[in-house]
Amino acid sequence: MVPKVREKKSRAPFGRVGLIVLAVATVIVAAASLAVGRFSIDIGLLASTLAHAPDAVFALVSGGDLTSEELVVFKMRLPRIIGALLVGGALGMAGAAFQGMFRNPMVSPDLLGASAGAGFGAACAMLAAAPVAVISGSAFVGGLIAVFLTYLISIAVGKGPSNVIVLVLAGVVIKAMFEALISVTKYVADPYSQLPGITFFLMGGLSSLTWSDIGMLCVPVLVCGIVLYGLRWRINILSLDDDESRALGVEAGRIRVVVIVCATLMTAVSVAVTGIIGWVGLVIPHFMRMLFGPDSRRLLPASFLGGAFYLVLMDNIARGLFPMEIPIGILTALIGAPVFVTLLIKYKGGWK
Amino acid sequence: MALVVDDVSCGYGGRPVLEHVGFQLEPGSVTAILGPNGVGKTTLFKAALGFLPLETGSVTIDGGKIADMSRSEIARAIAYVPQIQNIPFAYTVEEAVLMGRAPHLKLLQQPGPEDRRIAREALETMGIARLAKKTCTEVSGGELQMVSIARALAQQPRYLVMDEPTASLDFGNQIHVLERVIELTEGGIGVLMTTHDPEQAFSLKSDVVLLQRGRACRCGYYRDVLTEEALAETYGVDVLIRPIPYGGKSIECCMALIKETGHRHRESR
Numbered sequence: 001m002v003p004k005v006r007e008k009k010s011r012a013p014f015g016r017v018g019l020i021v022l023a024v025a026t027v028i029v030a031a032a033s034l035a036v037g038r039f040s041i042d043i044g045l046l047a048s049t050l051a052h053a054p055d056a057v058f059a060l061v062s063g064g065d066l067t068s069e070e071l072v073v074f075k076m077r078l079p080r081i082i083g084a085l086l087v088g089g090a091l092g093m094a095g096a097a098f099q100g101m102f103r104n105p106m107v108s109p110d111l112l113g114a115s116a117g118a119g120f121g122a123a124c125a126m127l128a129a130a131p132v133a134v135i136s137g138s139a140f141v142g143g144l145i146a147v148f149l150t151y152l153i154s155i156a157v158g159k160g161p162s163n164v165i166v167l168v169l170a171g172v173v174i175k176a177m178f179e180a181l182i183s184v185t186k187y188v189a190d191p192y193s194q195l196p197g198i199t200f201f202l203m204g205g206l207s208s209l210t211w212s213d214i215g216m217l218c219v220p221v222l223v224c225g226i227v228l229y230g231l232r233w234r235i236n237i238l239s240l241d242d243d244e245s246r247a248l249g250v251e252a253g254r255i256r257v258v259v260i261v262c263a264t265l266m267t268a269v270s271v272a273v274t275g276i277i278g279w280v281g282l283v284i285p286h287f288m289r290m291l292f293g294p295d296s297r298r299l300l301p302a303s304f305l306g307g308a309f310y311l312v313l314m315d316n317i318a319r320g321l322f323p324m325e326i327p328i329g330i331l332t333a334l335i336g337a338p339v340f341v342t343l344l345i346k347y348k349g350g351w352k
Numbered sequence: 353m354a355l356v357v358d359d360v361s362c363g364y365g366g367r368p369v370l371e372h373v374g375f376q377l378e379p380g381s382v383t384a385i386l387g388p389n390g391v392g393k394t395t396l397f398k399a400a401l402g403f404l405p406l407e408t409g410s411v412t413i414d415g416g417k418i419a420d421m422s423r424s425e426i427a428r429a430i431a432y433v434p435q436i437q438n439i440p441f442a443y444t445v446e447e448a449v450l451m452g453r454a455p456h457l458k459l460l461q462q463p464g465p466e467d468r469r470i471a472r473e474a475l476e477t478m479g480i481a482r483l484a485k486k487t488c489t490e491v492s493g494g495e496l497q498m499v500s501i502a503r504a505l506a507q508q509p510r511y512l513v514m515d516e517p518t519a520s521l522d523f524g525n526q527i528h529v530l531e532r533v534i535e536l537t538e539g540g541i542g543v544l545m546t547t548h549d550p551e552q553a554f555s556l557k558s559d560v561v562l563l564q565r566g567r568a569c570r571c572g573y574y575r576d577v578l579t580e581e582a583l584a585e586t587y588g589v590d591v592l593i594r595p596i597p598y599g600g601k602s603i604e605c606c607m608a609l610i611k612e613t614g615h616r617h618r619e620s621r
Contacts, residue, residue, distance in 0.1 A: 249427030
């Protein structure tokens with residue numbers, strides 16, 4: 001008899017069950033968030049308000065009368081929470097997709113310049129007092145140009161995007177350039193009517209989210225999310241060498257373009273609606289990779305859920321912790337940066 | 353039935369590397385590509401995999417021209433085992449091997465139970481089933497080479513192209529990999545491999561493509577091609593080939609000689 005060899009344990013501890021737990025946790029946090037804010041609503045009142053949801057939604061659509069609880073829950077908090085879920089999910093998933101695509105775990109929508117490019121695009125459109133749809137489109141174009149430029153520089157300077165340092169440096173350069181361009185838009189903006197709007201917008205915030213913003217947000221985010229989810233196993237293969245993926249029968253070029261466009265679009269609509277909310281796209285995929293491993297079949301959905309969970313939680317802190325609301329972009333940076341450094345130190349090589 | 357490289361010339365950006373190279377790889381046999389650094393070994397197998405446009409000639413697999421086949425069609429026939437596995441993320445061994453199923457799946461399709469079974473089998477064939485749940489960053493170099501080969505096997509190819517499968521492996525692991533190569537050919541797979549060690553062609557009793565400087569090329573059975581003179585000419589060093597009696601048989605041994613410089617009289621110590 002052959003002695004049975006004991007299987008060595010995998011380092012990524014969570015599988016499908018973990019995803020379900022994460023999804024349930026996200027739903028619970030999102031529901032509980034309805035009770036958080038300056039206008040205090042206790043659980044009993046929240047429950048009774050939610051019980052009358054159909055009436056309230058009808059009143060909201062038809063312009064009927066709402067009680068103040070209903071107004072706060074359905075008109076202010078619900079779109080905001082759904083927005084936080086979508087934006088957090090979009091940024092987390094886009095980050096995970098970018099990291100796989102560039103074979104580079106240090107990449108994120110911020111570092112590639114996508115956020116800054118989208119911010120510049122949005123700021124330009126705001127300068128022209130364009131409608132929301134144009135702001136989104138302009139943000140997308142700006143984001144795409146920024147990612148494209150970063151990619152080109154990394155190819156021209158290094159041996160391609162898998163060179164961590166070169167890609168990060170190229171991203172820093174492009175990001176700095178677009179931030180300078182953003183400053184230009186601020187400089188030429190009307191200091192009374194336009195400048196405050198652009199400035200607050202770029203700080204990143206969920207406070208002004210309305211149902212029409214959610215409409216803008218949900219179609220591109222969900223469509224791109226579904227496309228990326230559909231390609232999840234192919235993204236694994238694209239994380240290999242070009243020659244290797246070709247030898248596996250996968251012509252990398254076209255799929256890579258689709259993935260980059262989807263991830264950039266998700267980032268750009270998020271930026272167009274909420275401004276630049278940094279760090280989510282870097283920290284969340286890293287954290288999820290520690291929990292679920294690098295296989296995109298689990299990593300992509302986990303990053304979406306994790307990003308959604310994280311941003312809802314951050315938004316609660318942003319509006320509940322201090323008497324005055326803090327822009328959430330400031331909060332995610334203040335919390336994200338040290339958390340990220342801690343993760344790097346704790347897991348040394350394990351962040352792969 | 354064969355992988356036929358016929359009169360192939362190719363190069364990079366107008367600079368010719370190979371000119372009129374031809375050989376044939378039968379299923380169940382090994383062909384070793386030998387030659388000094390930079391002579392075009394890698395170029396030759398990239399051409400065989402259909403990665404490079406050809407200036408002359410053609411590559412055919414079992415009668416079908418590679419140029420007319422889709423990427424995934426080629427990948428179902430020929431698998432590639434790269435030299436250094438540069439996996440940027442810590443996939444588990446199982447996940448890495450499962451990737452070999454890609455040419456059999458449609459764009460949006462996920463690997464199913466059947467694919468997992470085939471990946472399992474490939475792991476068992478390579479003797480690394482116990483590593484399945486380990487990550488690729490945790491296993492040793494020799495084990496990682498086995499993972500690469502297992503991934504290629506999961507493609508269920510008829511031919512394997514291996515880029516220096518024994519490079520950067522220790523003395524023992526080199527032989528273990530060659531043993532696996534022999535097992536694979538016994539299973540009917542044709543193996544094309546590059547190597548820096550002519551000795552391996554002797555051990556495998558394989559066909560040989562010997563690429564020489566000035567774009568010359570000799571092909572044939574190792575015994576006909578790998579003579580002391582041909583190897584000396586190719587690598588620019590003196591080479592000895594001697595039979596060594598072992599267990600009633602005779603094994604050929606091939607070694608390069610280090611020139612006496614007058615400073616090397618260690619024996620007198």
